Amino acid sequence: MGYFTRKVTLFLGTLWAAVTLNFAIPRLMPGSPVQATLARLAASGQVVTNATRRAIEIQLGLPHASILSQYFQYLVNIVQLHFGMTYSLQDESVKQAVAAAAPWTLVLVGTTTVIAFVAGTLLGVVAGWRRQSRMDSAVTVGSTFFSAFPPFWFGLLLLYFLGFKEQLFPLTGGYSAGATPHLTLSFLLDAAYHSVLPATTLVITSLAGWVLGMRNNMINTLGEDYVVFAEGNGLKSRTIALLYVARNALLPNVTSFGLALGTVIGGSVLVESIFGYPGIGSLLLQAVNNRDYPLMQAIFLMITVSMLVTIFLVDLLYGVLDPRVRQ
Amino acid sequence: MPMDNAQQVPARLPGIRPQGGVPAIPNSLVFVGRSVATLWGNGKARVGLTILAFFFVVAIFAPLLAPHSPTASNFPPYLNPDSRNWFGTTGNGQDVFSQMVYGTRVSMLVGLGAGLLATVVALAIGLVAGFRPGIVDDVLSFTTNLALVLPGLPLMIVLATYLKSNSVWMILLVIGFTGWATGARVMRSQAATLRTRDFVLAATLSGEKLFRIVFREILPNMVSLAAASFFGAATAAVIAASSLEFLGLGNPNTVSWGSILYWAENDNALLTGQWILVLIPGLAIALLALSFIFINFGIDALSNPRLRER
Numbered sequence: 204m205g206y207f208t209r210k211v212t213l214f215l216g217t218l219w220a221a222v223t224l225n226f227a228i229p230r231l232m233p234g235s236p237v238q239a240t241l242a243r244l245a246a247s248g249q250v251v252t253n254a255t256r257r258a259i260e261i262q263l264g265l266p267h268a269s270i271l272s273q274y275f276q277y278l279v280n281i282v283q284l285h286f287g288m289t290y291s292l293q294d295e296s297v298k299q300a301v302a303a304a305a306p307w308t309l310v311l312v313g314t315t316t317v318i319a320f321v322a323g324t325l326l327g328v329v330a331g332w333r334r335q336s337r338m339d340s341a342v343t344v345g346s347t348f349f350s351a352f353p354p355f356w357f358g359l360l361l362l363y364f365l366g367f368k369e370q371l372f373p374l375t376g377g378y379s380a381g382a383t384p385h386l387t388l389s390f391l392l393d394a395a396y397h398s399v400l401p402a403t404t405l406v407i408t409s410l411a412g413w414v415l416g417m418r419n420n421m422i423n424t425l426g427e428d429y430v431v432f433a434e435g436n437g438l439k440s441r442t443i444a445l446l447y448v449a450r451n452a453l454l455p456n457v458t459s460f461g462l463a464l465g466t467v468i469g470g471s472v473l474v475e476s477i478f479g480y481p482g483i484g485s486l487l488l489q490a491v492n493n494r495d496y497p498l499m500q501a502i503f504l505m506i507t508v509s510m511l512v513t514i515f516l517v518d519l520l521y522g523v524l525d526p527r528v529r530q
Numbered sequence: 531m532p533m534d535n536a537q538q539v540p541a542r543l544p545g546i547r548p549q550g551g552v553p554a555i556p557n558s559l560v561f562v563g564r565s566v567a568t569l570w571g572n573g574k575a576r577v578g579l580t581i582l583a584f585f586f587v588v589a590i591f592a593p594l595l596a597p598h599s600p601t602a603s604n605f606p607p608y609l610n611p612d613s614r615n616w617f618g619t620t621g622n623g624q625d626v627f628s629q630m631v632y633g634t635r636v637s638m639l640v641g642l643g644a645g646l647l648a649t650v651v652a653l654a655i656g657l658v659a660g661f662r663p664g665i666v667d668d669v670l671s672f673t674t675n676l677a678l679v680l681p682g683l684p685l686m687i688v689l690a691t692y693l694k695s696n697s698v699w700m701i702l703l704v705i706g707f708t709g710w711a712t713g714a715r716v717m718r719s720q721a722a723t724l725r726t727r728d729f730v731l732a733a734t735l736s737g738e739k740l741f742r743i744v745f746r747e748i749l750p751n752m753v754s755l756a757a758a759s760f761f762g763a764a765t766a767a768v769i770a771a772s773s774l775e776f777l778g779l780g781n782p783n784t785v786s787w788g789s790i791l792y793w794a795e796n797d798n799a800l801l802t803g804q805w806i807l808v809l810i811p812g813l814a815i816a817l818l819a820l821s822f823i824f825i826n827f828g829i830d831a832l833s834n835p836r837l838r839e840r
Contacts, residue, residue, distance in 0.1 A: 213672075213675075216672065217672075217675065217676055217679065220672075220676050221676065221679075221680065224676075224680075228688065228689070228692065229692060232692040232693065344574075347820070347823055347824075347827075348816075348820060350823070351765070351769075351815075351816040351817075351819035351820040351823060352812070352816045353769045353772050353773060353776075353812060353815055353816070355773060355776060356772070356776075356791065356808070356812035356815070356816075357812075359795075359800065359808050359812075360808070360809070360812070362800070363800045363805055363808070367800060367801070461678075461679060462678070462712075465679070465681050465682055468681050468683075468684070469681060469682050469683030469684065470683075472683055472684060472687070473683075473773055473776070473777070487684060487687065488687075488777065491687055491688075491691045491777070491779075494691065499688060499691065500688075502684075503681075503684055503685070503688050506681045506684050507679075507680060507681060507684075510679055510680075510681055511679055514679055
């Protein structure tokens, strides 16, 4: 099997497994979502009748059918993008709620990942090239220090000092209260202004992975024979570092993309909720707090599938960038 | 530099007892002592070991160090720091300094426990996959890759939401059973390389059982990987646990650093000026995570000579 065929097969297999896991998790757990919902309704003082139970069962897509037909129905629903109704949001389908929130997270996570990749890689190049220097220590220890911060906590501190004390940035939301999302320059600027603090939080707490990865690659590559050869030929140290070493050291760093994305997405869940940012993370926590299982399942599936697709695309790109892995 | 200790404890092949009787100190203890001594030679690891030792002392002697009860509402609520309540009091009038001291126990337990659990799972899966090429390896590697690409924190949040219990142990299990994939992948490739080495072939030909080969020949060669995997998993566990507790998915009445953050957020501590309630627990979480990362730097430097500091 060729490299690309193998990657596509693996991707489809992983996709199937992830989708199936999403189906299995709620059914493997003690108690059922139906019971949990009924308990919540009862606790809020509503009368629970047999009719209510039936309605919730249908709403949750858990009729008294065999597990196989449930699974088949689940797959059909996913293909048709039919995720049912939420019961924590008024009159909204899961699809509508997710579709409204997804662009916000996509832009936030996408931008911060790219910024962190570029900044972290550059810092890693400098740290690896000027190894053992003060610069190296500052970059390595500094980025490591920030990576030890729980992202939501760092976000809270930024919110308090830059938002609340200094009033430099807005305290909550993805755009000014009263504005309606539309594509005009003033709205985009407003949205960008609101996203400065969450984006800063995500970039700073996820920088270390890129820095350390790139630094290690630089150091390993600097030990190669062709570097000694280039030095022997009298090439300038800067030329060697940037044109010879950094280019080759960059390649393995591309493979860390998937894992880094996981870190940023995980961090963004809580960071979004801290900043009241109208994205997928806030929606997920809202679903968790209301025990809104259909919404929660759909969001988890969406996050997983988008990660799988991104990693798959990076894998394909890597196969193009480095022909050696194709063998 | 790591050779400093070579004189005191002669290096010998793991699993082979020295000639002339039983050693005075058990092998495993000598091994741990030697590892710590070697790590101590690395500057960053020394910082990490010092911080970790500090938190160990605080966790063990919490009843002696805490001036007040961490749970009793003995004071007026929302006090700012003063000479009696060093970090102020909570909305329920509890002493936050005492909560921080006792909270060290829970945070250490979850961090180290989940790290250990993840490492054991990673070792088991990595060893079996590395030793059984073919269908077993394929299935386990596929599972590992799947677990690797599942989004960690969202998965933990979903699992913790479904599970009814919200005890510390639930958090520990959820984090442990979701955080093993990175380690398993590294250990699988190491085990697969070791399997083809001559000394393993020699052991096989001399009739040793697979079980013995794995535990006496292979495992000692995977110790530095296992240690790195342990501290990596523990770092992630400390941060993940604080996130879950902050969301209220743990038991908010268990005193831990994460639950102090949860109550601070619930009481709007930042808006009422009690920012110290947010600052201190987060700083402790970051320091503990940092100590694990620094120890891992030391392990990395020992196992990859190119990274070693001169």
